[in-house]
Structure formats: structure tokens, C-alpha cells
Amino acid sequence: MLSFLLLSYSKSVRQSIQKISNDEASHVSFLTSALQAAGVTPVQACKYSFPYTDLKSFLTVSQILEGVGVSAYLGAAASIKNGNYLTAAGSILTVEARHNAYIRFVNGLSPFPAAFDTPIQPRGIVTLAGPFFVSCPTGSGPGLEGFPSLTISGKLIPGSTLKISAKNTTGATYCGFLSGLDSTFTTYADGECKAPSDGKVGEGQIYVFLTSEKSVTDATTIAGPGIIETENAVMNPIDTPTLTPASHEPENATDLAIGI
Template sequence: MKFLASLALAGAAVAAPLTQRAGITDVDVLQFALVLEHLENVFYKGAIQKFSEADFAKAGFSDFYLRNLKFIAHDEESHVDLLEKGLTAAGSKPNQACTYSFPYTDVKSFVGLSGVLEGVGTSAYLGAAPAITSKDYLTIAGSILVTEAKHTSLQRYNLGQIAPENPYGTPLGPNEVFTLAAAFIKSCPAGNYALPFKAFPSLAAEIGTLPQVGQTHITAFSTKATVPAGAYLTFISGLDVTSVKATKDSKTGYYNAAVPESSFGQTYVVLTKADAKGVISDSNVIAGPAILEVCSGEPTLNFSDLK
């Protein structure tokens, strides 16, 4: 397994790698989706306004990429508009955009962050699906999910990453997503809808040496949270949830674990009290998620099904 990059955003059973949260309403889900769409909308428009065509060209990104980027920004604007209209029709006042702080300094760091954010957005919609009761709302969420996945693939390709690295999308629960989103939110209007979600303590992934394909990579994580003895680092990738016993480095204080062979592409890591046994429960989470970009070797194809 080879690491292409490692990025932390501070702040499985194949059938059901994530638990459904009781008491979450469709309005909760739509308001949360609007929070994420506002964030992406402001993120893209801010960068397009800040950087010129020459800035993108100097960073190695073509005019065609910039044109695609403008379509992405338009998509996010459309998602905001659709969700606002849907919430208004449902009798709920739509959330307004917050004030954000995005840690990019140039075009390359912006594009790198955009790839991660799109992956989180895709995971958020997929993870929220079990909580949606209305078939109409589920169809809308599914339609947006498809578009977010297109954005993710475009950004991964332009970052030199394999777009379809994992055969499956990675569902992520609302508290995990809220933890990641909260890292970029400075403040929100006082009258905004009170979401029933919480942010976990942050978990930071420490970038290690890039190993060769086939080597086991031991990666390290740091957190300010109180960690009980016997904790695990749990990797969420595609439909797979794998817990690995964490070992604490007495010198650095980092928690170490070998990255599972089942992790591919954008992978989320949470520190858990016990082995998750394929299902993430919020009560088991100590800190995180952190985000890793994990790359496997070349895929092996079985051609025996060809006639």
C-alpha cells in the first residue's frame, strides 16, 4: 500500500458500515445539507474571485479545468437554491451562510483542499441516506450525491490521483461530517437552525515516509482528547470499517497503527474506545475523523468471464 498524501481536517459490515441515528428528521438532514452546500458555494466562489486565469495556468491547470471549476461553483449555487426552496416549502427557515476560513494560500493548495471537501460532501450525502424518510427527499439527495461524486472524480484526476480508487463510496455519519465542516466555520448567524449534531475532538494525521507498493505503512495520529487504554484507530474506507489496535509512542505521544489493506483512496480515521466490529457508533468515537489519501498497487483483473 502506498500513501500519496495525508491530510487531517482539524476541528465493515458490507450491509451497514454506519449506524442510523435515532431522532433525526428530514428537516435536520436538509438543513445540514444546506450548511455543507453553503460552505462549498462560498469556498469555490472565493477562489474563483481570488485567483486569475494566469494563476491557474502558472500552477499547471488548464483553461478547460478552470471552466469545469466554474461549472462546479454553479452546481453548488444551484444546490443551495434547491435546498432553500425545499426547506421553505416544508415550513422551515433555511440556514444562512456562515463566515468561513479556508486554509489555502495558492491555487495548488486550493485544488488539493477542494478534492478533500468534495470527497467529504459525497460521503455526507451517502451517510445521511438511511436517515431520510421521504422518498422525494431521498431522490433529491441522491441526485445531488451523483453530482458531488462527479466533482470528486474531476478534482482527484486533476490532482494526479486515481479517480475510482475505491470501488465503493464511503458513507460518513453526520457527527463525523460536522466535525470536519466545523474546522472551516468561524461563526454563523444567530438565527440559524440548531442542528442536532456535535463535533468530536480533532484527530490529526502525521505525514509519514512514502513506502513502496506492498509495504505496510505505520501512520501516526495526534489528539488532545483523553484517550483510555486499549483504544483503536478505526479506518473507514468504502463499505469497509476496520479497527486496528493503537499503540502510543511514549516520546511523541502519537497513536500509531498499520493502515489496513482494505483502505483505498480518501479514507477516514477515527480513534475509538473499542474495536468497531464493522459498525461506527458515535458513543464509541473518541476523536476524529482524520483524513488519509491511500493508494493501492495496480488492480488485478479476472478475465475468465470473457467468452
């Protein structure tokens, strides 16, 4: 709790983050039971490593992952043929979107930066999630192979230059930008491409692919996606406390011992 107060977050922010954690545990329990009821053996939990060193970086990683979660459910929706399963997935998706909106707001960003969220197909999701996997029990790792990861530097301003690199760029001739339900492309050469100026890139979490054609499919993707944020409307962080760190009385010793 003390870390939240030192970074000007109130007690309610920590409580809300804990509620998000509880929701995610409920989703895992529900999906596990649903798979078992369908006669499918659920995968076992893997070991993960997340790149955060403090509360601020934890919230940044959380924002990205919640956004990826929304895109994952959207990308999988077309493959769900059973109406009951689709409804259940949709019920989880709407909660994931609220989680993402809340964390964006806490981070000082618009909770609803665009009119549409962005669907990403399964191999793209595996590409984004893969770096967080440390090890998995036999048979429990991702069943799909991801693409090479992207590194992006630069600001997503129309006409600006973005430097984009990957372990393998052979055959890459375009940068594909996915924003909401729109896609747009610029030429990729010498490790660079221009940010689009056609108005098809909105605000929020944008996905960038290296492709061999002006389309984003498993067949045309060379690397990616990578993620870059474009945001014009900055919000004030939610729940700025009136307490100062010096006046905070921890509810119990655990608050200080854990440091969260």
C-alpha cells in the same frame, strides 16, 4: 486565468471549476426552496475560512471537501424517510461524486480509486467541517457537536506506523479505518497505531477514528475522523496546455488583475 496557465492547467480547467461553483450554488438554492416548501426555516450563511494559499492548495482543499460532501450525503441517506427527498438527495450526490472525480483527476489522482464510497455519519461530518467555520448567525451553526479533531502523520502503507493525536484521547484504544463499506481496526497506544494489513483499506480518501471499541458509532468515537489518502494509481493531470505562459494573451484585463 494566468495562475492556471502558470501551473500548467488549461483554460478549460478553470471553466470546469467555475461550473462546479455554479452547481453548488444551484444545490443551495434547491435545498433552500425545498426546506421552505416543507415549512422549515433554512439556516443563514456562515462565514468560513479555508486553508489555501495558492491554486495548488485550493485544488487540494477542494478535493478533500468534495470527498467529504459525497460521504456526508451517503451517511445521511439512511435517515431520509421521504422517498422524494431521498431521490433529490441522490440526484445531488451523483453530481458531487462527479465533481470529486474531476478534481482528483486534475490533481493527478485516480478519479475512481475504489469500487465504493464511504458513508460518514453527521457528527463525523461536523468534526471535519467545524474547523472551516469562523462565525454563524444565531441559530445557523451546526446543530450537532463534533468530536475532537485528529492530526495524522505518516503514510498509509500496510504495517507502517501512523502518529495520531487529538486534544482528547482518553479512553481511545483503537484506530478505526473506514474505507468504502469496510471498517477495520488496529490498536492505539502512545499516540500511534499501525496501518491495517488485512486488505480492508482500499485506495482513495480514507477516514480514521479513535475509538473505545472495535466499532465506529457516536457512542464509541473518542476523536475524529481525520483524513489520509492512499493511492497507488497515479493519473496524468488533465488538460495540459500547449501554450506557454509567455505566449498567453489574456482575454481581458480581468484575467491578469484577478490572477485566477
